[in-house]
Amino acid sequence: MTGTLRIASASTKQLLRSSEVITTMVVFPAALLVILALFSDLKWESPAGAVPLIDFWVTGMGVLAVALGNGHAFLATIANYKAGGVLKRLSVTPVSPAQLILGEVIPRTVMGMVTIIAFLAVGRLLGADIRLELGILAVVPVMVIVTVTGLSVAFVIAGLTKTPQNANALDSSISFPLYLFTGAMFPLAAFPGWLEQAARFIPYTGLIATVRGIAIQGRSLTDFGPELAIAAAWMVLLFVGAARAYRFVT
Amino acid sequence: MLTQTIPLFRASAKMMLRSRGVIWAVAAGSLQILVFGLMKELDFGFGAGRIGFLDFVLPGIAVFLAISQLQDIMVAVAANYKARGTLKRLAVTPVSPPLVIAVQILTHVGLGVVVAALVLTVGTLIGGDLAITINLLWLVPLVGLAVLTALATAFAVAGLTPNPQSASNVGVTISFLVFAFSGAILPVEALPGLLPHIVQYAVPQTALIEAVRGIALTGAGITEFGTQVLIGAGWLAVALVVAALAYRFTEE
Numbered sequence: 001m002t003g004t005l006r007i008a009s010a011s012t013k014q015l016l017r018s019s020e021v022i023t024t025m026v027v028f029p030a031a032l033l034v035i036l037a038l039f040s041d042l043k044w045e046s047p048a049g050a051v052p053l054i055d056f057w058v059t060g061m062g063v064l065a066v067a068l069g070n071g072h073a074f075l076a077t078i079a080n081y082k083a084g085g086v087l088k089r090l091s092v093t094p095v096s097p098a099q100l101i102l103g104e105v106i107p108r109t110v111m112g113m114v115t116i117i118a119f120l121a122v123g124r125l126l127g128a129d130i131r132l133e134l135g136i137l138a139v140v141p142v143m144v145i146v147t148v149t150g151l152s153v154a155f156v157i158a159g160l161t162k163t164p165q166n167a168n169a170l171d172s173s174i175s176f177p178l179y180l181f182t183g184a185m186f187p188l189a190a191f192p193g194w195l196e197q198a199a200r201f202i203p204y205t206g207l208i209a210t211v212r213g214i215a216i217q218g219r220s221l222t223d224f225g226p227e228l229a230i231a232a233a234w235m236v237l238l239f240v241g242a243a244r245a246y247r248f249v250t
Numbered sequence: 251m252l253t254q255t256i257p258l259f260r261a262s263a264k265m266m267l268r269s270r271g272v273i274w275a276v277a278a279g280s281l282q283i284l285v286f287g288l289m290k291e292l293d294f295g296f297g298a299g300r301i302g303f304l305d306f307v308l309p310g311i312a313v314f315l316a317i318s319q320l321q322d323i324m325v326a327v328a329a330n331y332k333a334r335g336t337l338k339r340l341a342v343t344p345v346s347p348p349l350v351i352a353v354q355i356l357t358h359v360g361l362g363v364v365v366a367a368l369v370l371t372v373g374t375l376i377g378g379d380l381a382i383t384i385n386l387l388w389l390v391p392l393v394g395l396a397v398l399t400a401l402a403t404a405f406a407v408a409g410l411t412p413n414p415q416s417a418s419n420v421g422v423t424i425s426f427l428v429f430a431f432s433g434a435i436l437p438v439e440a441l442p443g444l445l446p447h448i449v450q451y452a453v454p455q456t457a458l459i460e461a462v463r464g465i466a467l468t469g470a471g472i473t474e475f476g477t478q479v480l481i482g483a484g485w486l487a488v489a490l491v492v493a494a495l496a497y498r499f500t501e502e
Contacts, residue, residue, distance in 0.1 A: 027423075028426070031427075035430040042295070042440040044292065044293075045293040169270065180285050186292065195288060
């Protein structure tokens with residue numbers, strides 16, 4: 001346990017020094033918020049009604065940025081571990097590969113939660129209609145699911161691909177449809193009915209709807225039972241897939 | 251000169267068509283517009299106005315995807331040439347480095363025009379309301395100008411940054427700003443105060459995208475967009491000068 005915490009502490013320091021993490025978790029979200037503030041007059045008009053772009057993207061892009069930004073940076077690390085045989089070599093030291101991985105996962109999960117809360121808070125300051133009440137804390141467990149799902153996807157990709165370059169290419173191909181079909185950028189109500197229904201079964205769709213419902217409409221977590229059930233099923237499925245695809249020592 | 255140029259063109263075209271990034275650039279634009287075509291009931295609203303999403307983004311995304319993806323690819327190519335000293339080594343062969351670069355740029359400009367044409371064709375087939383007139387041919391030089399500016403910017407970025415990683419980060423940041431302020435996807439008219447007028451001059455691709463959209467949606471002639479073309483040409487000149495000063499062919 002102490003070993004894992006020490007590794008987590010070292011990973012945290014490394015993360016905070018990493019330019020890629022700073023870029024994906026601080027610079028781009030900050031730039032996006034400034035852009036949204038400038039376009040605060042713009043709305044999406046769909047059959048579901050009008051919704052300000054800033055409210056829609058602060059919640060949708062906030063969740064997806066944490067999931068994909070975190071997952072992308074993590075993928076680079078674990079794909080290089082695999083390519084370089086790092087975990088294989090670690091398995092003969094007193095530190096286990098599982099401890100090393102856990103030490104990477106813990107700080108990224110915490111960072112994901114801090115990022116989304118900060119993103120929502122700054123978004124509110126810039127004009128988004130975010131309810132910063134006690135109920136907003138309900139997004140924390142949702143973001144745990146978001147982060148674990150994103151990191152599990154990274155493990156699956158790193159396990160299924162042979163080189164970091166291939167891992168990166170597969171990751172980019174998967175990210176592309178997520179921006180289009182999860183409701184992060186575009187209202188699902190604008191799609192034809194069959195696609196709107198199908199999109200609800202994509203891993204992050206329900207989580208984005210939940211965060212949006214909590215942060216914008218002040219709804220409670222219990223209103224999103226089906227969404228959370230689908231997201232939890234994906235999380236378990238991807239977690240199992242990750243454990244099978246990414247081998248620590250062989 | 252010509253005996254070197256034609257084989258170089260052929261080799262550059264072959265390499266380009268074998269590249270996964272290029273295949274993705276061609277496919278992604280059309281796929282994206284297919285998805286946008288499904289969102290027929292989506293509009294942008296601002297103030298009292300309302301703009302149909304598909305018609306608005308169709309010309310914008312055709313240009314934006316061509317410039318952003320080809321710029322990203324060229325940043326990587328140029329930064330790696332610099333990091334590995336490829337052009338320095340080429341300088342002692344009978345083929346001149348500027349010729350290699352010129353051929354690569356022209357091949358990519360051609361590809362950019364093809365990507366944009368493909369996106370516009372797919373968009374029209376799925377219900378985009380383009381004005382099909384002879385004036386649409388003006389989009390070829392306009393898209394070519396936009397792609398050339400993006401490629402010159404790529405060389406400027408590669409020249410001004412110390413390594414391929416930094417070059418990639420700066421390149422992605424520029425694409426992000428172009429995404430936001432070029433009017434490709436978000437209507438710049440929704441910006442507050444004087445910003446809609448300022449971005450037309452301050453962001454390299456905004457004026458050209460306005461001209462492309464005007465011609466594509468209304469069938470107007472290029473003479474109605476003289477100011478926009480001048481601004482676009484001005485930005486191309488700036489990008490070429492910075493690229494020429496920053497990116498050295500034979501010295502580190």
